[in-house]
Amino acid sequence: MLARTHGMTATWLAIAALSALAVLFTPRAATAQSSLDAAIAAHADDAASDVATDASERAAVDGESLVVHRDAALDVAPTDALSTAPPDASTTEARAPPAPRRRLPAGQVARVAFGLCALFALAILAAHPRVRAFEKSAGFGMFATAALPFIALGAIARHPVLGVLSPSVVADLRPVMDFGLGWIGFRVGAEFDVRSFDRITKGTGLFVTTATGLTLIATGMATMLVLVPFHWPLSSTLIRDALLIGACAAVSAPSGARALERAGALTAEASKAVRASTRLDDAVPMVVLAIVTAIFRPLGRERFALPPLGWVFLQVGMGACLGFLLLASRSAARSDNERSALTFGGVAFSAGMAQYLGFSPLVVAFCAGVIVASLREREGDDFAQLLLRLERPIYLTFFAVVGATWSVASAQVLVLLAAYVAARTAAKLLAPRVRPLPGAPSSLVAIALQPSSVVAVAVVVTARNLYPDFDPLYESVVLFGALIAELFTQLFVAAWKRREPPPPELELSDAPADTDRDDDEVLL
Amino acid sequence: MxxxxxxxxxxxxxxxxxxxxxxxxxxxxxxxxxxxxxxxxxxxxxxxxxxxxxxxxxxxxxxxxxxxxxxxxxxxxxxxxxxxLEIVNGVAVGLIALSAGSEINIAKLRPRLRAILLVSGVAIPLAILLCGGFCFLMAPRLPFLAGMLTAQRVTAAVTLGVVFASLSPAVALAILSETGSAGPLSEMVLGVVVLADIAIIVLFALVHGLATSVFGASGADSIHPIAQLFIEIFGSMLAGAVMAWLLAQFIKRVGTQVSLVVVALCLVSAEVGARLHLDVLIICLTAGLVLENALGISGEVVHREIAPATLPIFAVFFALAGAKLHLHDLATLWPYALAIFALRAASLAAGARIGTTLAQSEPAVRRWLSLGLVPQAGVSVGLAQLLAAHFPGWGASARALILAVITINELIGPVLLRFALVKSGEAGKRESSGAEH
Structure with a gap:
């Protein structure tokens, strides 16, 4: 039988014999002992790096171990390598004795697993076409039907009694948040196909500039007025926060226009014009974020010193480069799966690079999205379908993580909330009268612009991630403000319907949302 | 290019x-x-x-x-x-195992079962014998073995032999998927690597118990190795069956976003399974097998549904595997690593040849199967880490040697497997989304 074995076996055996000879003829001291010492020392360095990582990560979550599961797949504590060869680490963290890693009890593991599964299952079910169809036909925005419930779910899941999204789990899910922000930025950018700008009604741009500018200034000023007594003397940080809050207030969702259209208040053309304007206004927070992150550098210890304008160009240039790279990669892709993977990778790369350098993932991914949307070949590209297919579960998981990190903060919220809502509502009501939107009645446009876009949540989350001193109460203000705006719009629509019932053909439709993609699907 | x-x-x-x-x-x-x-x-x-x-x-x-x-x-x-990014590993292994399990139709595979058992039954013991024997013979030159008593040397050598004998279902499935291969050789490769992997897990648990009794262990789990083995295998199979049922219900009743659900299930299997002494590979393999053979969800459906998720996850998984390769180990231990690599390949080649000849397999299988078994990754890395953790006295040095051998196998193995599939004419024979991968 052995004689019949393949010549391959003999070849391998010959190589083995030669290697064994190499071992035997090499001086012992020069091979085994020194080789293994070198190899073990290298592993010890790796372990030291792990220790440093662990120390910094532990510090980031108030002492709770983040990486309880990192080595669980192997049930290994990598610091064991230290027992044979202590690391020659130069960092303080590496010298510090590693804290023992906490193993979660099985019951808690099961609870976390069940909770995460339940959250994810809800995210998938909430992304079902029927749910989206209901949302669209009822005139609700994504903020009301998806973002708020999932933020609330995240906040509930964080509660110590449930312990599903504990600080350690949330810290492990932090990349999901980064990626979610990047995806939102990319999705907003993907709506800015410059080739379609020619079709926008003349005067819309000026209206959007007026409406967003007025809202940004009014809300920012109101925020500053409320906060000045608490933050006296006036600091640049307060100006930064006011700008960011103003940017959150500036954006509107298209759901208001759709709800008014279904109630018979707005004509289809007027509704479309309003929705086009809400799509354009999403660029405003991107511009504000780009400027704010350039002026107020979150890190302050860069290797390069650039003027603020330089940082703006760097962000935009980085986004453009990534956009061109993604465009080139997608055009060379061999299949839909590869295009999906490249899009996913491109967004993660954009978001990760922005976060890594202290920029906003929203801005960099937005620039990349604009480039891809504007320069891609439309024929045979499933770009829009891809975005639609993936975005709901990504957003909903993102919102759940946001909810888990949300702190309602103090009673100060109520004061600031009142100022925020009053300023935002007044500015949105006033803007169409200052500069009317062509083809739409100003009184109804003012109502249609009230609902807030989920981009506002993304902006406030970005600010919180970038600036550790960004007060968590701003997040509560934006979330509650959006909820109030949604309620206000729905109440108006209900009142309108009571006064003038809509024509029968405008009653709720069962058509799936994704078969009716017009101009503002899902996100905006 | x-x-x-x-x-x-x-x-x-x-x-x-x-x-x-x-x-x-x-x-x-x-x-x-x-x-x-x-x-x-x-x-x-x-x-x-x-x-x-x-x-x-x-x-x-x-x-x-x-x-x-x-x-x-x-x-x-x-x-x-x-x-x-360690978290990606669990998901990727789960996806690969699910895919592999759903590709195995027991009814169709039955004619090859004898050949698979024969090849595994000859190749694995031969690899353990040759690689372990080499370590034993080289004990005077390997410092971590040099100071041991003979009984300890034998135990350590056998343990190392078991680790060196492990194969790589992940690499095999990825290459089969990438080349769109179908045919007797592909079925044999898949069957042998899956069976051998399970056998290695069982064998390692046994030799680990032996090594613990000979050396004592630090950082070892409180559960008895045999009990742990029981939990790992049967608990994982049970979990896999539950996962299959859940997945089947989702595919039948909801039918959207299946790839995301699969990724989530693999993630949960990996993360929770690791804490409960369950093996994600066995869980997902069982799930795939149950789906294909008991619940009427064909492998093609599973493959098509998870295809959108596999490419980015596989790319990250294998790139991470590359990032974890230890060039410094290879640079310092290359003569030992090369010898063990060659002995392992020789024993697998001999085992493949003997097993396929006894089973009277097709000529293409007899000729090319030996090249398909060379890849090695995942499981052996995990076992090396376990050795380092549980036997700090010699495990750390053994890990360095094992990782050096894996580096060679991981770089050369996929090339050899692809070569074998192309030469046997099976590459490109399967029409599926996997070919897009």
Whole structure:
């Protein structure tokens, strides 16, 4: 039988014999002992790096171990390598004795697993076409039907009694948040196909500039007025926060226009014009974020010193480069799966690079999205379908993580909330009268612009991630403000319907949302 | 070739420039995980395309991307990022196992079962014998074995032999999927690597128990090895059956976003399973087998549904595997590693030849199966880590040697497997989305 074995076996055996000879003829001291010492020392360095990582990560979550599961797949504590060869680490963290890693009890593991599964299952079910169809036909925005419930779910899941999204789990899910922000930025950018700008009604741009500018200034000023007594003397940080809050207030969702259209208040053309304007206004927070992150550098210890304008160009240039790279990669892709993977990778790369350098993932991914949307070949590209297919579960998981990190903060919220809502509502009501939107009645446009876009949540989350001193109460203000705006719009629509019932053909439709993609699907 | 290579260079340049601009300390709260994932997906896919253009496996492109950009060379993906991305491993192994399980139709495979058992039954013991024997013979020159008593040397050598004998279902399935292969050789490769992997897990549990009694162990689990083995195998199979039922219900009743559900289930299997002493490979393998053979969800359906998720996850998984390859180990231990690599390949080749001859397999299988068994990764890395953790006295040195051998196997194995599939004429015979991978 052995004689019949393949010549391959003999070849391998010959190589083995030669290697064994190499071992035997090499001086012992020069091979085994020194080789293994070198190899073990290298592993010890790796372990030291792990220790440093662990120390910094532990510090980031108030002492709770983040990486309880990192080595669980192997049930290994990598610091064991230290027992044979202590690391020659130069960092303080590496010298510090590693804290023992906490193993979660099985019951808690099961609870976390069940909770995460339940959250994810809800995210998938909430992304079902029927749910989206209901949302669209009822005139609700994504903020009301998806973002708020999932933020609330995240906040509930964080509660110590449930312990599903504990600080350690949330810290492990932090990349999901980064990626979610990047995806939102990319999705907003993907709506800015410059080739379609020619079709926008003349005067819309000026209206959007007026409406967003007025809202940004009014809300920012109101925020500053409320906060000045608490933050006296006036600091640049307060100006930064006011700008960011103003940017959150500036954006509107298209759901208001759709709800008014279904109630018979707005004509289809007027509704479309309003929705086009809400799509354009999403660029405003991107511009504000780009400027704010350039002026107020979150890190302050860069290797390069650039003027603020330089940082703006760097962000935009980085986004453009990534956009061109993604465009080139997608055009060379061999299949839909590869295009999906490249899009996913491109967004993660954009978001990760922005976060890594202290920029906003929203801005960099937005620039990349604009480039891809504007320069891609439309024929045979499933770009829009891809975005639609993936975005709901990504957003909903993102919102759940946001909810888990949300702190309602103090009673100060109520004061600031009142100022925020009053300023935002007044500015949105006033803007169409200052500069009317062509083809739409100003009184109804003012109502249609009230609902807030989920981009506002993304902006406030970005600010919180970038600036550790960004007060968590701003997040509560934006979330509650959006909820109030949604309620206000729905109440108006209900009142309108009571006064003038809509024509029968405008009653709720069962058509799936994704078969009716017009101009503002899902996100905006 | 030129276009993917140019794109690969652009991705590297962008990453390099980002690193140049990076502050002395990272952004608050940033672990660079999103950056690493995005970078690895973009770079690995382009490298894979470039390799495919010259007739090499994409997988090798992924691995080399990781090796080039990992901590040992460019350090674009540093040790911290690699550690943070450990979570991808569990998902990828789960996806691979689910795919592998759903490809195995027991009724269709029955005629090959004898050949699979014969090949596994000869090749694995032979590999353990030759590799373990080499370690025993070289004990005087290997310092971690030199100071041991004979009984201890034998135990350590057998343990090492078991680890060296492990195969790689992950690499095998990825190459089969990438080349769109179908036929007797593909079925044999898949059957042998899956069976051998389970056998290695069982054998390792046994020799680990033996080694614990001979050496004593630190950091070992409180559960008895045999009980742990029981839980690992049967508990995992039970969990896999539950997972299959859940997945089948979802596919039948909801039918949307299946790939995301599968990824979530694999994630939960990996993360929870690890804490409950369950093995994600067995869980997902069982789930795939149950889906295909008991619940009427065909492998093609599973493959099609999870195809959108597999490419980015595989690219990151194999790139990470490349990033974890230890060039410094290889540079220092290459004569030992090369000898063990060759002995392992020789024993697998002999086992494959003897087993297929006894089973009267097709000529193509007899001729090329030996090359299909060379890849080694995943499981053996895990076993090496276990040795280092449980036997600090000699396990750390043994891990260095094992990782050096894996480095060679992981770089050469996929090339040999692809070569065998192409030469046997089975590459490109399957019409499925897997071919797109």
């Amino acid at each position: 030129i276009r993917p290579l140019a794109l690969f260079i652009v991705v590297l340049a962008l990453m390099g420039s980002a690193r140049a601009f990076a502050p002395a300390v990272g952004a608050p709260g940033s672990t660079g995980v999103a950056l690493a994932v995005g970078f690895l997906v973009l770079a690995a896919i382009q490298a894979g395309n470039a390799f495919a253009a010259v007739g090499l496996p994409r997988l090798t492109g992924y691995l080399l991307t990781g090796l080039l950009c990992g901590p040992d060379v460019l350090d674009y993906v540093n040790a911290r990022m690699v550690a943070s």
